[in-house]
Amino acid sequence: MNKTYDYPDAQGHFGQHGGRFVAETLMHALDELETLYAQAKDDPAFIAEFQHDLRTYVGRETPLYFAQRITQELGGAQVYLKREDLNHTGAHKVNNTIGQALLAKRMGKPRIIAETGAGQHGVATATVAARLGLECHVYMGVDDIARQSLNVYRMKLLGANVIGVSSGSRTLKDAMNEAMRDWVTNVDNTHYIIGTVAGPHPYPMMVRDFQSVIGLETRTQCLQTLGRLPDVLVACVGGGSNAIGLFHPFINDEQVRMVGVEAGGHGIATGKHAAPLNDGVLGVLHGNRTYLMEDADGQIIETHSISAGLDYPGVGPEHSLLKDLGRAEYASATDDEAMAAFRMLTRREGILPALESSHAMAWIVANAPKMDKEQVIVMNLSGRGDKDILTVAELDGIEL
Amino acid sequence: MSQADTADNRLGRRFAQLKADSKKALVTFLTAGDPSLDATVPALHALVASGADVLEVGVPFSDPEAEGPAIQAASERALANGTTLAVVLDMVQAFRERDQDTPIVLMGYLNSVLAMGEAAFAQAASAAGVDGLILVNLPPEESQPLQQALLAVNINLILLVAPTTVSARRQLIADRCTGFLYYVSLKGITGAGHLDGAEVQRNVAEIKGMTKLPVCVGFGIKDGASAAAIGKIADGVVVGSALVATMGDSGTSLEQKLTRLAEQVTDIRSGID
Numbered sequence: 001m002n003k004t005y006d007y008p009d010a011q012g013h014f015g016q017h018g019g020r021f022v023a024e025t026l027m028h029a030l031d032e033l034e035t036l037y038a039q040a041k042d043d044p045a046f047i048a049e050f051q052h053d054l055r056t057y058v059g060r061e062t063p064l065y066f067a068q069r070i071t072q073e074l075g076g077a078q079v080y081l082k083r084e085d086l087n088h089t090g091a092h093k094v095n096n097t098i099g100q101a102l103l104a105k106r107m108g109k110p111r112i113i114a115e116t117g118a119g120q121h122g123v124a125t126a127t128v129a130a131r132l133g134l135e136c137h138v139y140m141g142v143d144d145i146a147r148q149s150l151n152v153y154r155m156k157l158l159g160a161n162v163i164g165v166s167s168g169s170r171t172l173k174d175a176m177n178e179a180m181r182d183w184v185t186n187v188d189n190t191h192y193i194i195g196t197v198a199g200p201h202p203y204p205m206m207v208r209d210f211q212s213v214i215g216l217e218t219r220t221q222c223l224q225t226l227g228r229l230p231d232v233l234v235a236c237v238g239g240g241s242n243a244i245g246l247f248h249p250f251i252n253d254e255q256v257r258m259v260g261v262e263a264g265g266h267g268i269a270t271g272k273h274a275a276p277l278n279d280g281v282l283g284v285l286h287g288n289r290t291y292l293m294e295d296a297d298g299q300i301i302e303t304h305s306i307s308a309g310l311d312y313p314g315v316g317p318e319h320s321l322l323k324d325l326g327r328a329e330y331a332s333a334t335d336d337e338a339m340a341a342f343r344m345l346t347r348r349e350g351i352l353p354a355l356e357s358s359h360a361m362a363w364i365v366a367n368a369p370k371m372d373k374e375q376v377i378v379m380n381l382s383g384r385g386d387k388d389i390l391t392v393a394e395l396d397g398i399e400l
Numbered sequence: 401m402s403q404a405d406t407a408d409n410r411l412g413r414r415f416a417q418l419k420a421d422s423k424k425a426l427v428t429f430l431t432a433g434d435p436s437l438d439a440t441v442p443a444l445h446a447l448v449a450s451g452a453d454v455l456e457v458g459v460p461f462s463d464p465e466a467e468g469p470a471i472q473a474a475s476e477r478a479l480a481n482g483t484t485l486a487v488v489l490d491m492v493q494a495f496r497e498r499d500q501d502t503p504i505v506l507m508g509y510l511n512s513v514l515a516m517g518e519a520a521f522a523q524a525a526s527a528a529g530v531d532g533l534i535l536v537n538l539p540p541e542e543s544q545p546l547q548q549a550l551l552a553v554n555i556n557l558i559l560l561v562a563p564t565t566v567s568a569r570r571q572l573i574a575d576r577c578t579g580f581l582y583y584v585s586l587k588g589i590t591g592a593g594h595l596d597g598a599e600v601q602r603n604v605a606e607i608k609g610m611t612k613l614p615v616c617v618g619f620g621i622k623d624g625a626s627a628a629a630i631g632k633i634a635d636g637v638v639v640g641s642a643l644v645a646t647m648g649d650s651g652t653s654l655e656q657k658l659t660r661l662a663e664q665v666t667d668i669r670s671g672i673d
Contacts, residue, residue: 021510021537023466025562025587027569167472173463180465185588188565283511285463286539297484298515299462307458 005251007321012201012288015324017317020200022180022287023256034202036107041209046102047079054096054213057131058088062214064221064378069348070239070364077231077371079364081351081381082218082240091354092214092242093124095191099210101128104191111135111190115179115318116146117172117238118309118356119151121195126160136160139178141171144308151387169302172312176286187203191213196239197296197316200287204316218378219249226282226376232257235380236359237277237330239309242382244389247328248318257329263305264332274303277330278317278324290317306335306391307355309383333362339395341365342385409554410503411531413613414453415635424672426451426627427616428665429507431458431474432491432581433483433646437655439569440496443647443661447668448502450662451669454616459508460487460547466536466593470641474648485512486523489528496529505532505558505579518546526553532579534558543614551578560581560584561607563599574611583607583617583634591641595620597629604633621667623664624671639668 007014020030040046054060067079084092097114104112106240108299112134118121122138131138138155142164145152155162168174176194183192197204197211216234222230233250235243238261250256265273273279280291285300293301293313322328333341341361345353353361360379368377384391395400418425428447432440444455460478463525464471473580485508492504506525513535525533533555535543538546547557556579561570564587575582584593585600600617607615617630627637646660648650 019542020539022539023536023541023584024539024560024561024573025564025584027539027562028564028566032577167476168462177463177465181589184466185592187587281515283514286465287537292511294511294514294515297486298511298513299479300511301462 003103008201009320010206012205014317015322016202016282017203017290017320018288020287021284021289022200023184025184026200030200030202032107032381033103034150036103037202037206040103040106049102050099054095056310058094058098059086060213061217062086062359064225065355067349070345072347073164074365074368076369076373076377077377078373079232079368080376080378082214082246084377084380084382085351085353085357085384089120089127090122090126090386091120091124092211092245093121094127095213095245096195096207096210096241097121097135099123100191100193101132101134104134105132107190107191111186111193112139112193113139113179113182113190114193114195115172115175116140116195117175117311118307118308118354119148119387122160122162122189123151123154123158125193125195126155126158129160138162139165139175139182141169141175142166143170144172144175147391148387149318150329150390152309160219172308173286173300174304180286196241197318198239198286198290198314199287204288204318207241208244208248208318209239212248214242214245214380215247215249218246222378228374229253229256230378232259232365232377234259234261234262234360234377236261236262236310236316236356236382237315237319238274238312238356239314240316244316244318246380247322251327258322258327259363260328260330261363262330262332263310263359264334264337265304265397267334268332270303273332274305274311274313275313277314277319277331278332285314288316288317290320305358306338309356310359333359337362337366342392351381352385353381354385355388409531409556411505413555414503415580418453419445424631424634425453425614425616426665426669426672427454427456427618427636427638428452428643429456429458429638429640430647431460431471431478431644432461433478433481434474434644435477437481437483437487439647439649439657441505442654443658444495445469445498446658446661447665448499450665452665454505454636456485456505456640457488457492457506459485459506459512461509461512464509466479466589468589468641470591474644477648484514489521489524489530492528492530493592498634503531504529505534507531507534508536510538511536513546518549521551524553530555532556532558534560534582540573543576544601544659547576559580561633563587563603567606570607571610574607574613577611577613580614580636581611582617582638583615585619585621585630586640588619592620601631601633624667627668628671637668637672
């Protein structure tokens with residue numbers, strides 16, 4: 001691993017991944033966005049506004065919490081939780097939507113669109129749109145609308161128009177297709193707020209930069225409270241925005257091990273999962289080259305995860321690069337392992353995690369006992385689990 | 401790259417002949433494998449018999465992010481029927497048993513070609529009798545080395561210019577394109593209905609000043625009337641969703657579909673001639 005990790009290149013490539021693979025109609029909008037973002041990210045006024053909003057509206061910084069009872073029960077490494085679930089709207093997603101909405105305002109685009117899976121990004125987008133007085137349309141697969149009805153209603157209360165997508169697999173990837181179709185039609189007055197570190201350049205870079213506040217705070221907090229860097233960082237990976245946000249500020253710290261946990265669904269061997277870094281091939285979807293779940297003909301195959309936010313056949317191109325480089329490792333946790341971790345965190349620490357984040361917790365449950373007591377694991381607790389109550393109740397056979 | 405690269409295949413010969421005859425090209429699009437695997441080859445022959453000059457054959461993809469409802473639905477039906485890229489190439493080969501002259505352009509998404517392998521695709525497509533390829537999500541910046549592999553077997557990579565493409569970039573695309581240049585007539589998905597004739601005219605005139613390649617216009621052209629307006633300014637018109645809707649009509653037999661296709665193509669032909 002060399003010390004001068006500097007990705008992406010000028011064309012948005014992360015090694016062999018990334019790039020910009022979209023319909024020609026969108027190329028100009030992406031060029032404009034790239035230029036505007038390049039100016040904004042070095043503009044002290046923009047940085048100040050972004051940080052001010054994160055502090056006074058989102059509630060940052062988020063705590064780094066020592067999970068004492070979990071640590072005792074597992075009997076190995078010390079477990080710390082980066083509490084992104086305490087952000088306004090209940091997940092890390094808002095870090096990015098705050099940044100992109102400020103960009104939309106700078107571009108003078110009054111109309112916002114977004115895709116959403118679990119609804120967390122949709123809620124975070126509807127929230128910033130309400131605050132800035134922007135028109136907001138959120139695309140969501142009809143299957144996800146059914147399993148995330150609470151977030152659908154939240155978005156509607158916030159004034160967003162939630163549009164059900166019934167094509168393809170009726171989940172996140174299809175919502176993204178439909179959002180791309182909307183953008184191609186309304187590109188003059190519309191900014192597309194992609195919710196993860198995927199999509200055409202500059203999205204993977206831009207969303208990473210906005211989410212890097214997670215890792216930057218974690219780094220400072222570790223140095224302040226532990227006097228050193230952590231040994232292991234753990235985060236769940238769907239598209240990978242919360243993971244890259246935690247990992248990126250540590251990439252040049254070679255001694256810090258980074259573990260992304262994909263959705264293992266019913267198990268990698270069954271094929272019913274959403275783990276392209278564990279069991280995928282290189283391809284192009286949604287504007288970027290990356291590892292994908294596809295068949296021999298290149299058709300994207302249906303994924304499975306108990307967690308709507310991880311139920312996506314691709315992954316951000318920077319994670320594909322980190323896998324290629326061997327800088328990060330990518331594990332998986334099954335639905336059942338994630339549910340067990342969900343219950344453990346709820347009962348031992350009084351924290352109801354999102355089913356997405358529960359996948360990262362499952363890795364800790366399996367691996368912390370094998371580590372020394374002096375070692376420190378930091379997990380990104382990327383979202384709270386209130387939205388998942390209906391899913392969990394259904395698994396328990398309870399009708400609310 | 402120069403236009404010389406495009407001359408020696410069916411596309412080059414067809415456009416040269418059309419120019420000599422002072423005629424406009426009628427380019428038709430159908431999704432392969434819709435509504436059944438057996439329908440495609442007869443439909444292609446029917447299109448040619450009623451006046452199509454160039455055949456675009458859609459390779460279905462699971463995530464057709466630039467398509468409107470008609471082609472999305474057609475793609476889903478075609479995939480359910482088992483249409484793969486290899487199957488589409490078999491269809492082209494079968495079509496060539498009776499038609500050695502009509503150019504065939506495959507249209508689809510990059511991932512289909514990547515899954516087969518760029519070099520393997522070029523060889524197989526050439527052997528089947530393909531003359532051109534349009535990949536909706538492959539901009540010129542990312543098109544090497546596929547374009548080289550295709551040119552080596554005399555297949556044109558046809559590039560698209562959009563209303564939003566700025567002038568400097570239009571020139572870059574015109575310089576890299578071979579075969580013909582595809583002007584996307586509106587900001588939107590295939591089959592949309594808000595064509596602005598004056599804007600198309602302005603943009604096509606600018607593009608024609610940048611290249612010797614024929615310029616064909618597609619997206620939003622559905623009948624003789626809309627084709628006539630475009631035919632006045634462009635070298636050819638592309639009609640897709642309207643024909644795809646005919647193939648996808650669940651209330652008609654294959655025979656009725658082919659009859660309807662012929663009526664549509666005759667109408668469009670009369671509009672541009």
